[in-house]
Amino acid sequence: MASNDTNLTTRPSVAVHAPGTTVSGADSADSSVMQLRDVSVYYGSYEAVRGTTMPIQQNQVTAMIGPSGCGKSTVLRALNRMNDPIPGARVSGDVLFHGQDLYAKDIDPIQVRRRIGMVFQKPNPFPKSIYDNVAYGLRINGIKGRLDDHVEEALTKAALWDEVKDKLRKSALALSGGQQQRLCIARTIAVKPEVILMDEPCSALDPIATAKIEDLIFELTNDYTIVIVTHNMQQAARVSHYTAFFTAEVDEAQERHGRLVEFSQTGKLFTNPADKRTEDYITGRFG
Numbered sequence: 001m002a003s004n005d006t007n008l009t010t011r012p013s014v015a016v017h018a019p020g021t022t023v024s025g026a027d028s029a030d031s032s033v034m035q036l037r038d039v040s041v042y043y044g045s046y047e048a049v050r051g052t053t054m055p056i057q058q059n060q061v062t063a064m065i066g067p068s069g070c071g072k073s074t075v076l077r078a079l080n081r082m083n084d085p086i087p088g089a090r091v092s093g094d095v096l097f098h099g100q101d102l103y104a105k106d107i108d109p110i111q112v113r114r115r116i117g118m119v120f121q122k123p124n125p126f127p128k129s130i131y132d133n134v135a136y137g138l139r140i141n142g143i144k145g146r147l148d149d150h151v152e153e154a155l156t157k158a159a160l161w162d163e164v165k166d167k168l169r170k171s172a173l174a175l176s177g178g179q180q181q182r183l184c185i186a187r188t189i190a191v192k193p194e195v196i197l198m199d200e201p202c203s204a205l206d207p208i209a210t211a212k213i214e215d216l217i218f219e220l221t222n223d224y225t226i227v228i229v230t231h232n233m234q235q236a237a238r239v240s241h242y243t244a245f246f247t248a249e250v251d252e253a254q255e256r257h258g259r260l261v262e263f264s265q266t267g268k269l270f271t272n273p274a275d276k277r278t279e280d281y282i283t284g285r286f287g
């Protein structure tokens with residue numbers, strides 16, 4: 001794998017001010033860490049998502065909502081090149097991170113995924129100790145300094161330290177589902193990403209564990225930018241600052257394509273949506 005010399009390996013210390021987005025309802029005072037510009041994602045010849053343009057604002061939570069199959073996960077995975085290993089998967093348009101095209105030839109996808117981490121639907125800890133789960137990414141990324149301190153810091157930020165500090169050498173698989181998900185968040189945080197992508201992180205959890213993760217998501221925005229896919233509109237309303245509503249349009253050939261309908265501040269999208277399709281969806285008339 002070719003390494004790269006881009007600023008993907010250094011964490012900028014200041015907010016990047018990008019030009020305003022063309023998406024209706026977005027803020028004019030834009031402070032985005034990422035920008036999608038006319039992004040389409042294909043699986044072979046099938047265009048799963050068409051022409052998505054939206055910003056991802058720094059230190060904010062952006063939720064992606066919409067009916068099943070509208071392309072939320074596809075867009076989420078395009079943000080850190082997680083679709084790359086899928087045969088035939090292809091992205092057109094620009095996915096910009098601090099203004100840099102993540103799909104440019106000289107960009108190392110491994111570095112992209114380090115700076116833009118991912119937490120999955122089902123907690124997926126390694127069959128290793130709690131400590132080794134968190135230390136894993138640090139070791140393979142050659143992160144220097146005291147490993148113990150980094151592990152403690154990541155577990156603290158993931159609101160898990162107090163529950164596990166006396167059993168760090170025990171198997172991660174012995175933790176509850178909610179604890180496992182917070183461990184996966186700690187594992188992601190440990191390598192110091194800037195953006196954390198979450199694909200329905202609470203869908204396998206009970207309401208109490210879900211509430212803990214939602215509180216944590218809010219806390220994490222002190223240090224990170226978060227993009228979350230959720231089926232749960234209440235969850236999007238509770239945890240996010242911005243919401244993107246996607247739907248699936250059917251074309252003349254009866255093929256479905258995901259489309260971004262509306263991107264806006266969450267409060268506005270849920271109380272005063274600009275598009276009738278958004279209104280129908282959030283009021284339960286569709287989807």
Ligand SMILES: Nc1ncnc2c1ncn2[C@@H]1O[C@H](COP(=O)(O)OP(=O)(O)OP(=O)(O)O)[C@@H](O)[C@H]1O
Pocket residue numbers: 043048066067068069070071072073074075086256258
């Ligand atoms: N690996 C793949 N190969 C081919 N088509 C795919 C692949 N992954 C997703 N798709 C298709 O792309 C479209 C968008 O799927 P995606 O999973 O992104 O939607 P979603 O909105 O996240 O759905 P859900 O809410 O059900 O998870 C769907 O038509 C799906 O069948």
